[in-house]
Amino acid sequence: MSFRRCISIICGLILGVVFLVACGQKTPPVPTSTPTKQPTPSATPVPPRLLTVCLGQEPVSLYPVNNPSTAARSVLAAIYDGPIDTNSYGYQPVILQRIPNIKNGDAQLFTKSFYIGDEVVDASGTPVTLAVGVKIHPAGCREDSCAIVYDGKSEVQMDQMQVTFSMLPGLTWSDGQPLTAEDSVYAYQVAADPSTSGSKYLVERTQSYEAVDKSTVQWWGKPGFIDPTYFLNFWSPLPEHAWNQIAADQLTETDLSTRTPLGWGAYAVKEWVSGDHITLTKNLHYFRAGGGLPKFDTLTFRFVADPGVAISDLLDGTCDVLDPSIPLDGQVELLRSMSAQNQLQALFSKVPVMEELALGIKPASYDNGIDTGVDRPNYFGDVRVRQALAYCLDRQQVVDSVLSGLSSIPNTYLPEDHPLYNSDVAAYSLNVAAAGKLLDLAGWKDIDNDPSTPRQAWGVPGIPSGTPFEVNYATTNAVQRQQVSTILAGSLAQCGIKVNVQYLDANTLYAPGPAGILFGRNFDMVEFAMGSTGIEPPCDWYTSFQVPNPVNNWVGTNVSGYSNPVFDTACLSSQQTLPDDPFHAAAYAQVQSIFATDLPVIPLYWRVKTAAARSDLCNFSLDPTAASNLWNIEAFDRGPGCQP
Numbered sequence: 001m002s003f004r005r006c007i008s009i010i011c012g013l014i015l016g017v018v019f020l021v022a023c024g025q026k027t028p029p030v031p032t033s034t035p036t037k038q039p040t041p042s043a044t045p046v047p048p049r050l051l052t053v054c055l056g057q058e059p060v061s062l063y064p065v066n067n068p069s070t071a072a073r074s075v076l077a078a079i080y081d082g083p084i085d086t087n088s089y090g091y092q093p094v095i096l097q098r099i100p101n102i103k104n105g106d107a108q109l110f111t112k113s114f115y116i117g118d119e120v121v122d123a124s125g126t127p128v129t130l131a132v133g134v135k136i137h138p139a140g141c142r143e144d145s146c147a148i149v150y151d152g153k154s155e156v157q158m159d160q161m162q163v164t165f166s167m168l169p170g171l172t173w174s175d176g177q178p179l180t181a182e183d184s185v186y187a188y189q190v191a192a193d194p195s196t197s198g199s200k201y202l203v204e205r206t207q208s209y210e211a212v213d214k215s216t217v218q219w220w221g222k223p224g225f226i227d228p229t230y231f232l233n234f235w236s237p238l239p240e241h242a243w244n245q246i247a248a249d250q251l252t253e254t255d256l257s258t259r260t261p262l263g264w265g266a267y268a269v270k271e272w273v274s275g276d277h278i279t280l281t282k283n284l285h286y287f288r289a290g291g292g293l294p295k296f297d298t299l300t301f302r303f304v305a306d307p308g309v310a311i312s313d314l315l316d317g318t319c320d321v322l323d324p325s326i327p328l329d330g331q332v333e334l335l336r337s338m339s340a341q342n343q344l345q346a347l348f349s350k351v352p353v354m355e356e357l358a359l360g361i362k363p364a365s366y367d368n369g370i371d372t373g374v375d376r377p378n379y380f381g382d383v384r385v386r387q388a389l390a391y392c393l394d395r396q397q398v399v400d401s402v403l404s405g406l407s408s409i410p411n412t413y414l415p416e417d418h419p420l421y422n423s424d425v426a427a428y429s430l431n432v433a434a435a436g437k438l439l440d441l442a443g444w445k446d447i448d449n450d451p452s453t454p455r456q457a458w459g460v461p462g463i464p465s466g467t468p469f470e471v472n473y474a475t476t477n478a479v480q481r482q483q484v485s486t487i488l489a490g491s492l493a494q495c496g497i498k499v500n501v502q503y504l505d506a507n508t509l510y511a512p513g514p515a516g517i518l519f520g521r522n523f524d525m526v527e528f529a530m531g532s533t534g535i536e537p538p539c540d541w542y543t544s545f546q547v548p549n550p551v552n553n554w555v556g557t558n559v560s561g562y563s564n565p566v567f568d569t570a571c572l573s574s575q576q577t578l579p580d581d582p583f584h585a586a587a588y589a590q591v592q593s594i595f596a597t598d599l600p601v602i603p604l605y606w607r608v609k610t611a612a613a614r615s616d617l618c619n620f621s622l623d624p625t626a627a628s629n630l631w632n633i634e635a636f637d638r639g640p641g642c643q644p
Contacts, residue, residue: 061258123147226578243256268280378462403605
């Protein structure tokens with residue numbers, strides 16, 4: 001400050017004092033000491049919000065490709081979000097702008113010309129090279145009745161599908177890098193790599209999968225492939241910028257993809273302490289962060305295998321959520337009681353996983369003809385016998401006593417709340433008299449009029465007269481299956497069918513064919529479960545093409561050996577229809593009707609998943625068709641204003 005500037009300020013102060021005196025104002029006192037500066041009050045720091053989910057087992061890997069375990073899917077639900085949610089038998093876009101369909105123009109069906117040597121999908125749904133003698137569906141054809149055999153001389157018109165997927169703008173990975181359509185194309189390339197394990201079904205039927213721009217990807221199916229779930233043919237993105245230097249066959253081994261995978265979801269992996277826990281922190285780049293999500297700063301997954309310990313941990317606050325990967329099915333009544341006392345929330349949901357009783361309709365030994373006296377009797381080749389069993393089995397007692405009334409008896413392979421469920425199919429409730437009439441007609445007679453002794457065969461094709469109806473019933477040694485088989489064996493005895501129950505370890509029951517019991521088709525009756533990761537009707541489980549045999553290396557879902565060309569045709573035709581077609585529902589209804597009449601297997605009940613949570617936790621719900629039990633973990637909350 002200059003000397004002149006200082007003089008001016010001093011003079012100004014003197015004049016100011018004179019002016020105040022002249023106006024009768026008192027001269028302000030001159031402070032004799034410097035006043036003490038008061039500290040500025042600071043805001044109370046807000047403690048971080050913590051959420052702990054307890055899992056039934058530690059994931060082996062968090063690599064998101066090829067159907068991870070149930071526990072892994074729960075963790076991955078926090079790392080990823082979508083890309084498409086499957087809730088309540090419907091589809092919701094998450095990182096896509098909308099679900100493609102024919103009506104909104106994102107899916108299109110083109111008619112194009114193809115010639116010998118082109119890659120197509122034949123009339124059976126198998127990818128082939130177009131050649132002389134190949135049976136195909138020409139344009140506009142969906143059934144065998146209009147299929148043609150290619151002559152190899154001319155072009156042929158076929159239908160081809162194209163689907164466009166538009167991603168939300170501005171998506172980023174949890175490391176802040178842009179998430180683009182190229183990341184989805186990279187995921188397709190990983191899936192298509194021969195070293196990547198898992199189903200190649202969709203890859204083999206894909207002609208091309210390419211990025212149109214930064215947020216748009218386009219899928220072309222091979223000619224002749226009419227996919228009713230075309231709107232799902234979007235490969236969940238993988239972080240190309242982080243993984244592109246890793247060979248596809250190494251992605252299942254490296255920590256970068258198996259223990260700390262990058263995602264775009266609500267949380268990001270911070271640490272994994274083997275044998276104890278996985279900790280995640282809030283993803284600051286989460287695309288829904290503007291809506292206040294996620295609600296917690298830190299998310300910890302603890303590994304608690306024992307259901308009793310898990311419930312105790314929930315009560316003392318060590319766990320906030322008990323994931324359904326914890327085997328809580330034996331704790332249903334305890335959880336219900338504690339829920340009634342508001343000690344916790346108990347959650348139950350039927351899932352589209354069907355416990356079924358497969359019957360040896362055609363054992364593997366019959367494939368080359370029946371050798372009487374050597375082969376096991378064909379007890380179940382007659383549909384009337386299978387229908388009689390459905391009447392004999394007291395499945396309602398199983399639902400009421402073993403499953404605490406939380407499930408229901410399936411009439412087809414679709415749950416009754418599925419939008420394509422056919423409510424008019426044949427149903428079989430317990431009816432011993434009706435079962436007896438069918439068994440009589442099939443040649444199984446109650447000669448001594450004593451229902452406590454087995455019926456005998458009289459005039460049953462391929463079975464010597466006098467042979468008692470005595471069969472083996474194989475299943476695993478799980479407690480629930482022991483309870484179920486005891487009830488069902490007792491109810492079959494009332495119909496004159498003697499059952500010898502065999503409890504086997506899972507490795508023995510599910511051993512590969514031809515020696516294995518299930519996949520080698522070496523059984524009379526066997527109880528196991530069938531479920532799908534999708535929500536579309538899986539009628540092809542029971543087609544002739546799915547019978548395990550030497551040609552398919554004993555890999556197939558139709559372990560009963562059921563074969564009906566009418567069912568095969570109806571199933572294939574229904575899968576050639578699109579959801580937009582007016583006859584789509586009718587086609588699926590027909591397949592279910594044949595299933596309920598023929599009974600390739602006898603449906604027992606829908607499996608139930610069980611979870612629990614602290615009483616004040618909000619927004620946790622079990623959805624029957626969600627890919628993960630924690631599909632909306634970003635919305636979990638607790639505290640004031642939160643309504644469980």
